[in-house]
Amino acid sequence: MVTVPTPTGTPTARDSGRTAQRRAAAASPAGEPHRSGGAAAAARRETIAGYGFLGPWLVGFFGLTVGPMAVSLYLAFTRYDIFNPPEWVGFGNFVRMFTDDPVFLRSAQVTLEYVLLGTPVKLAAALAVALLLNSITRGSGFFRSAFYTPSLIGASVSVAIVWRAMFAGDGPVDSSLQVLGVELGGWVGDVDLAIPMMIILVVWQFGAPMVIFLAGLKQVPTELYEAAQVDGAGPVHRFWKVTVPMLSPVIFFNLLLETIHAFQVFGSAFIISNGSGAPGGRLNFITLYMYKRGFADMQMGYAAAIAWVVLVVVAIIAAIMFRTARSWVYYAGDNR
Template structure:
């Protein structure tokens, strides 16, 4: 037996692979570019081309009807030094982002943790909670939202029945922005699904070990769940922050395109729309769009830079 093993012939080594001829490699690359060509053409015509045109228009005076006239950085100077509504819209947008994003992510995580427990009909609950994200901030949903939060609407009547006579939220400058925040938070289904996928990746033995050590539910959440969810939290935080800065439909429909009352719902994108398509100052609107792009890029970079301190990856040495 030992002798047969010792004398067993070794497995022959495979011959070295010869590189494919240049003609075949070029043919493979040509096939790859052929299949990628619809995406490349679409990106060039629908994304890169309009972006470059918008960048050029941001340095011009353009009203959609006459040829653009080069004005240099006048649009940017006027924006930062002579437009009070620009700064007001920026402040309203910042307030909207700072309120809606944390509340939305907190609610999404809470519901994801509830749906992570095995129970009967959990698939139906997941679908029901995800449905608002499929509807999105469409015009029909925003119209229904405005009707619910208007004077004598559903919310006004329910609050009035319990003694809270706040009137219509969409007509109150102190509450109108909260209407848009509620509309954004209502669509928590997408980050909820991502959180749920992250919770499925947490090893159950970590919870068992923490429970043996005497950790309660709150301690297990702080010491086990949150550290392992930090990459998912980072992903959702970046996506939802970008989406919040781009919010437009809800503000346009709820305020009838004016940003009222008293400019309390004048989000940045809504003011950009007003300058471009109501005042026909498309060059100014293009400059506003590029300022928004730069601001979002800076905020995203800062979030990623801060992630080095609070995002934990499994197997990473600290």
């Protein structure tokens, strides 16, 4: 085999590779640390700026949410009347709650009744109006704003006062029903009509879930309705086979939020019943009962225990909703 010598001054491939490596090694100590150090400094500045903007929220979160929750958790295991130091009683408040306080059990029953009846009716009304607004083109903005307005003022004290006057024995609602031959004698003082009156009030405030439903309806592809119509599906069939499955994530979101909100009803029940929960304890919701125990009877430790029981119950209900949602909530790209 004949070896052909490399001409003098002409670098081989091996020499070129070694030269490139030497150049990279020579440039690395001077350039790379400078670039990485500059990037790290910029990242630190961005992090500091981010925490600076986030600072007010963090102060509010830990000072006004986490801190009070931790204190209330401690007070739930104490006997505390605000004026004297807390006295540790362990699980005494919780034992008393479920074994020696029939008023608490009654208020829990009334609250669950309100949640189970009021939430579905409110969501059904919101969805019905959203479907109606989705089908019209002219004036939809005006009607959307008009239907949403009660959600802005529905929880105010003035609305609760007006509501109590409307459903009183001589109020407009009772007078209108008398014209139709229906004698009810007022809703406010009737044990059987107190909860329906509160449900009508919460249904009147369906604007927020209605807007969310309407936004979800705008995202449903029209091709699905056209294909279903070509296959001969009627309006009812298209609603159950197209609208409801495509809208199921929005339905789940509204159901979760409105269930949590229903457990928090307080202001309207307090105003309409004058803080007593009358008639017959039908408006003595769990939040109102907790308020009376804490601020009227000065049993702040017992009220804190009630608050934590409500929190645990709502958390369990939310967990059940998330667990069961896998069987009926469908997302885009879901192959089930």
